[in-house]
Amino acid sequence: MISELCSLNRRQLVLQILGLGLVITSALVIWRSLVYLTNSESPMVVVLSGSMEPAFFRGDILFLNHSKRSISVGEVIVFNIEGRKIPIVHRVISSYSGKTLNNTNYLTKGDNNFGDDTVLYAAGQPTLSTDNIVGGVAAFIPCIGRITIIMNDFPILKYSVIGILCFLVVLSRD
Template sequence: MNKHQLYYQILNFAMIVSSALMIWKGLIVATGIESPIMVVLSGSMETAFHRGDLLFLTNFWKDPIRAGEIVIFKVEGRDIPIVNRVIKVHEKDNGNVKFLTKGDNSEVYDRGLYKEGQNWLEKKDVVGRARRFLPYIGMVTIIMNDYLKFKYAFLAIMGEHVTLKCES
């Protein structure tokens, strides 16, 4: 491989990475949320969503939270956000809103998932609201996290592909 081919490959890779970052930043601005795409990791929301579904999220603060809406929330002491349905909403005259969630496939409310002593969620706990989804597309992410050998094999194949493409 000569210098021109190497420079071309480097520039091509940089263009792909920068395009992906621009698309990601555009999604952040358009949806009002730091992470506009999420993979469902558990079966608590079956039949609405299944493990591995890819969710597209928004979170516009002026939109009121309503019963029946599917929210993604994060509670103190848990690293991974939780996807569940709002089942009860309490609105006070001062504008304060508290709500309770439950997975469609769960038998009990989510109070056991909230931080100790917390009985209700507030708007500040919501990191997103499910708007659209693609079924099972996120299984690739789950497989790569659950099976490290698959992840390393995939990376090795991709590396070999890039190397062989550069040589040709």
């Protein structure tokens, strides 16, 4: 494959690099557009477990909207817990208003779980604060996120696909 790249003339090599740059730039523009439109730093997440079935299934892609409005009971939200890398997608089952407007706390539960999420929260944290919430679910696409799950579960498959795509790009230079 390296000999194939070395045999390219300058114009072909520049076109290959520009094509790759265009693909990467397009992905970044789409991502930044979603960040702007949804007003969320994380505009999309993939459902990784079956805790929200039948509302959302493993592999569904969720589009988030993080506005400054209050969250209502029954709404599906995505939240982060201190010490955990992966956000959680669950439904708000109750809210508790504090003394100030920004001091509302929430209790969540997965639709397919038996109990509430207090066991998931950080130690000494009985409910979620607004700081924990990444966003509310605005829309979703079913099943497309399964590709992400498969690639994360089988890293060798991910690197094989990347290698095959690179090989095909080199072959398609004609």
